[in-house]
Amino acid sequence: MATKSKFIKNQNFKWIRYFDEIELNDVASVGGKNASLGEMTKQLSPLGIRIPAGFAITAQAYLYFLHQNKIQISIDKIIEELDVNKISELSKAGQQIREMILSAQLPPDLKNEILSAYQSLNHEKSVLANVAVRSSATVEDLPEASFAGQQETFLNISGPIELLKACRMCFASLYTDRAIAYRHNLKIPQEKIALSVGVQNMVRSDLASSGVIFTLDTESGFKDAILINSSFGLGENVVKGLVNPDEFIVFKPTLRKGFYPIIKRQCGSKELRLVYDSKDEQKTKNIAVPLSDRNQLSISDDEVIELARWSLEIEDHYSRKNGYWTPMDIEWAKDGANGLLFILQARPETVHTKRKKNLLASFELKGKPQDIVAQGLSVGSRISTGRARIIRNIQDIDLLQKGEILVTEKTDPDWEPVLKRANGVVTNRGGRTCHAAIVSREIGLPAVVGCGSATETITDGDIITVSCAQGETGFVYRGQVPFKVTHVDLDRLPKPPVSIMMNIANPGEAMRLSMLPNSGVGLVRQEFIISNHIGIHPMALVRLDQLKDQEAKEEIQRHISPFSNARRFFIDQMAQGIGMITAAFYPKDVIVRLSDFKSNEYAGLIGGREFEPYEENPMLGLRGASRYYHPTYREAFALECLALLKVRAEMGLKNLKIMVPFCRSPEEGQKVLSEMKSNGLVRGEDSLEVYMMCEIPSNVILAREFSELFDGFSIGSNDLTQLILGVDRDSAILAPLFDERDPAVKAMISQMIQAAKKCNKKIGFCGQAPSDFPEFARWLTGLGIDSISLNPDAVLKTIQILTSQAMGPTIARESIVEAHYDQNSPATK
Numbered sequence: 001m002a003t004k005s006k007f008i009k010n011q012n013f014k015w016i017r018y019f020d021e022i023e024l025n026d027v028a029s030v031g032g033k034n035a036s037l038g039e040m041t042k043q044l045s046p047l048g049i050r051i052p053a054g055f056a057i058t059a060q061a062y063l064y065f066l067h068q069n070k071i072q073i074s075i076d077k078i079i080e081e082l083d084v085n086k087i088s089e090l091s092k093a094g095q096q097i098r099e100m101i102l103s104a105q106l107p108p109d110l111k112n113e114i115l116s117a118y119q120s121l122n123h124e125k126s127v128l129a130n131v132a133v134r135s136s137a138t139v140e141d142l143p144e145a146s147f148a149g150q151q152e153t154f155l156n157i158s159g160p161i162e163l164l165k166a167c168r169m170c171f172a173s174l175y176t177d178r179a180i181a182y183r184h185n186l187k188i189p190q191e192k193i194a195l196s197v198g199v200q201n202m203v204r205s206d207l208a209s210s211g212v213i214f215t216l217d218t219e220s221g222f223k224d225a226i227l228i229n230s231s232f233g234l235g236e237n238v239v240k241g242l243v244n245p246d247e248f249i250v251f252k253p254t255l256r257k258g259f260y261p262i263i264k265r266q267c268g269s270k271e272l273r274l275v276y277d278s279k280d281e282q283k284t285k286n287i288a289v290p291l292s293d294r295n296q297l298s299i300s301d302d303e304v305i306e307l308a309r310w311s312l313e314i315e316d317h318y319s320r321k322n323g324y325w326t327p328m329d330i331e332w333a334k335d336g337a338n339g340l341l342f343i344l345q346a347r348p349e350t351v352h353t354k355r356k357k358n359l360l361a362s363f364e365l366k367g368k369p370q371d372i373v374a375q376g377l378s379v380g381s382r383i384s385t386g387r388a389r390i391i392r393n394i395q396d397i398d399l400l401q402k403g404e405i406l407v408t409e410k411t412d413p414d415w416e417p418v419l420k421r422a423n424g425v426v427t428n429r430g431g432r433t434c435h436a437a438i439v440s441r442e443i444g445l446p447a448v449v450g451c452g453s454a455t456e457t458i459t460d461g462d463i464i465t466v467s468c469a470q471g472e473t474g475f476v477y478r479g480q481v482p483f484k485v486t487h488v489d490l491d492r493l494p495k496p497p498v499s500i501m502m503n504i505a506n507p508g509e510a511m512r513l514s515m516l517p518n519s520g521v522g523l524v525r526q527e528f529i530i531s532n533h534i535g536i537h538p539m540a541l542v543r544l545d546q547l548k549d550q551e552a553k554e555e556i557q558r559h560i561s562p563f564s565n566a567r568r569f570f571i572d573q574m575a576q577g578i579g580m581i582t583a584a585f586y587p588k589d590v591i592v593r594l595s596d597f598k599s600n601e602y603a604g605l606i607g608g609r610e611f612e613p614y615e616e617n618p619m620l621g622l623r624g625a626s627r628y629y630h631p632t633y634r635e636a637f638a639l640e641c642l643a644l645l646k647v648r649a650e651m652g653l654k655n656l657k658i659m660v661p662f663c664r665s666p667e668e669g670q671k672v673l674s675e676m677k678s679n680g681l682v683r684g685e686d687s688l689e690v691y692m693m694c695e696i697p698s699n700v701i702l703a704r705e706f707s708e709l710f711d712g713f714s715i716g717s718n719d720l721t722q723l724i725l726g727v728d729r730d731s732a733i734l735a736p737l738f739d740e741r742d743p744a745v746k747a748m749i750s751q752m753i754q755a756a757k758k759c760n761k762k763i764g765f766c767g768q769a770p771s772d773f774p775e776f777a778r779w780l781t782g783l784g785i786d787s788i789s790l791n792p793d794a795v796l797k798t799i800q801i802l803t804s805q806a807m808g809p810t811i812a813r814e815s816i817v818e819a820h821y822d823q824n825s826p827a828t829k
Contacts, residue, residue: 015061015110016117019054019200020045024321030056031136031196036346043317049310050342054131054200055117059138061110062171062195069104075175076190084184087398087418094177101172106164114167114199115160121201130158133166134198134345135173152176155234155284156202156276163199170197178416185420203344206275206284207336209298210235211245212433213307214349215252215315216327218441219380219432219472221352222511222584223325225263226250226308229433230298232289233273235331235344241410241430241437242286244268244377244450246298250308251583251651259652262304263579265572267562268431268450270294295561299334306341307332314346327352351441360488360515363469364793371478373458374426376451378474379437381512383467383483384446386423390460405466407458411436419443424466426454426476448474472508488796493517494803498780499787500795501589503766507533507577510584513792517799520588521581522714522789523659523766526640527595529577531605534570535559538636540607541566552607559606567639574643575651582653589657591691591714591766595640596661598623619728624662624693629671641679648686659691659714664698666705673709683711691762695719700748703755713756714789717767721745740769741776753783762786770794774801 022030022038030038034056041051066072075097082093106114121129133154152173154166173179174195183193203210211230216223231238231245238245249264271294272286299307311330318326327349334341363383386405391397397418400406405424412435419425419439425447427436432449440447446468448454458464458476465481468474501522504510507529530538536556540547544566547553560569582590598618603609611632615621622630628637647653658681663669669692673683676690683690692699692706695716699706706713717740722729724745727738739745749765756763764787770777771794780788781802790798 013113013117015058015064016113017056017058018117018120019051019056022056028138029058029060029196030198031059031138031194032347033134033136033345034196034198035136037198037200039317039321040314040343040346044313047313049313050340052132052201052203052342052344053121054198055121056136057110057114057167057197057199059194059196062197065104065106065110065171066101068107071100071104074100079180079190082180084181090177090181094175094180097175098172101175102168104168106168111164114164118160118163118199121199128158130156130202131163132198132200132202132344133157133163133170134200135170136196136198137174137179138192138194138196167197167199171195176414178414182416200344203333203335203342204337205333205335206234206273208334208339209233210331210333210344211238211298213311213330213332214327214433215311215330216349216352217249217511218351218437219378219468220512220515222514223327224252224583224586225511226252226255226311227432228304228307228311229431231268231270231273232293232298233275234284235274235333236284237272237274237286238431238433239331239435240412241427241434241449242274243270243272243431244429245270245431245433247431248304249580250304251579251586251653252312253586254583254652255305255308255312257652259650260301260305261579261583261651261653262301262576263583263651264576265297265301265304267295267297270298297562303334303341310341310343314343318346318348322348360486360490362486362488362516363467364484364486365467365469366482366484369465369477369479369481372475373464373478374448374451374454374476376427376448376454376474377430377432377437378468378470378472379425379432379440379447379449380445380468382444382446383465383469383481384424385463385465385480388426388458388460388462388464390455390458392455405464407454407460409455410434411439419445425449426451426458426464426466428452428454446474448476451476470509471506471512486796490517493796493799496799496802498785498802499764500799500802501591501764501766501787501789502792502795503771503789504581504792505529507580509792510581514584516792516795518585518588518795519787520585520655521590522764522787524578524581524590524592525596526574526578526593527597527601529574530595530597531601533577534573535606536570537602537605537608537611538570538639539611539633540605541570542635542639547607548610549607555606570639571643571646574640575646578643578656579647579651579653582647582656583651585655586653587655590653590655591657591659592644593659593661593693594624594628594637596624619722619730625660625668625672626662626664629675634675637675638679641676641681645680648688649680654687657689657691657711659693660710661693661716662695662719663692663706664696666702666709669706669709693719693766694752695723697723697748700752700755703752704759707756707759707761710761712762712764713752714764714766715749715752717745717749717765717769720748720767724748740767741773746779749780750783753780753785757784764789770798774798777802 019038019041024039027035078093157166209232214227217225228248229245231243237243245268247266251261251263254261273289277283277285315328328346329349330346331344388407389400389404390407402421403423406422407426410427410429425440427449430449446466465477499519501520503523504521505525505528563569599612599615600618603612627633689711691712692710693716694713721740727734766789770788771791777798
């Protein structure tokens, strides 16, 4: 059973300590894992966090076991003579030591104490508890290294004989090949090595779900996110990357305030479920998950929030104990027998803890490679190039040569001794918390996991480029793709004379980009989220039952299957995309522009052709403000409003501001505000500010009238230039005539800035010109503009221009990397 046991305490135990007798400073006695379980049992269980009851067999008991069997000297001699870099020699030494331990006998007094403590885990003396037997080394779960999966865990152990056998197997797992190599690489002396064993009531997650939590964004190091991975069955599938799990992200600051901030909710494929074998319940087997279950999330939103709140309590507790922010790596499980959630273990996260603060390394591809051979979840933000080496099983791992890219189904701890040879990792299976992801982060490799069929689409021996610098999706390209690396010391970066904001379109890049110096986001392009994260015409969702295109209808049904209905699909997907960006820059302003597709662009969405008119000139047609109150789109605009309302009201992200694009007249502006109000978005209520894009000459001419309706303006130079010069901005023929620096355009921009200042309204600039022409940014600053919103890749360059300081090597340096594929590639430095 997983509920808390009534212990029959024996205070005369010499080799046993119950979890509620253990604290963090007991690592030397019970190892990192057990010390953490004890700390949480004593300090956090009273807060409502459930920890399965259990006890620790101490490290001193392990040393006593070796001493009584007279095998310590033999083990030390084998390790001393071992050359860890020779795989065959490592394998032979590991097997020899393990056999020595497994053939040894537990001393009678130790055996009796283990069985007595085991009996105390039973609610009734006649009932034998099913327990998990976990290894807890005295040098694991340290701030310097994760030791992920180095020792073994044995599940669903029942009865005295099997328990004692599992304890010896845990002792032996201290000398798995991977553990020996890992400790050698970390230069941990043999005399400091010992192992405690944790015996803990089983949580029947085989009947429900389980997973992993990190209390930060694992890729960017963004500290205000809680990442939760979840899948059906026992948690080993998530940890080892056998499944692509569900992924949730919860935002800490507004969670603390009592909001419900699930800013990402992604349904994984979850093809397999790890359960106990009915023929031998100490063994496990994977069974296929029915498609109907795979398309459903493995835990509810309420359970996500409960886990997130627990994780926050755990992180806060460890941070107080350590005296500094301590992000945590947590394992959890849901008991299918009683429906309750449990925390199985927690340890400090190691990768970002070690990373030098305020030193930013930014990777960027040069050019736009087209030949994508695989894509999946990106791990880290680096880029590297190497020769692809497809390894299908552990027996062939020696084929991987230094500097090559490992391409495989998945990795587990047995692969660890040779992973440092690689210049990158690509796997078919796994999520952001799988073994391949954890180890790649720890040793600084770019990895793309969960690709599905990378071992089939990538050719063994080909040169490939692995890019994790383009957001949450990682790409594998054929051939050598040059890339740029920029290193910036943020502590030495000068402060610009104007607020520098960013134009953001991709939610998956938001947390990484928030690390750049900035004053918030001046433009979120909502249509990007519609196009890339929804892909369906909003009216096709509103009127799905009436859709004539049966093929489109079936495709829409597939997209929305994890959601309660089509409207909810749009609202949730839109809210999550906007929420990710808004949370990443919280509490700074994030200005979200309402959708500004043209009719021809809307028609290209799934189901869109039935709802869009044919227009000779879509650029000047049904777009922007005119669309929101028009009968053909009004119901869809309501969904946009409800998504924005969810971000502010449910997620608690009040830093979200709204911007209305292409508003032709004050009367039209009033109609839009009225539509927003009818859908719960009221300007001035709950601190909501509404801005207007200035991109039509009428906006400049009637600036005073527009200022009575809106809280501020942002100049969009692309459309403004088009309409002042009469040049179609999409025309290749007229491209030489399109120039935001034209005197007529600059005169109108200057007039608008002056008018806004006179009306005491905020005025910013979010057009392309300052990103392309740094001198344009200097000119805007001279006019007294409040903010300039730039493309992310132009931020550092523009700050340099505006501060008139040469950013030397101590502040920033960049280099073009010509896709080296050896271990000394800058990608791995």
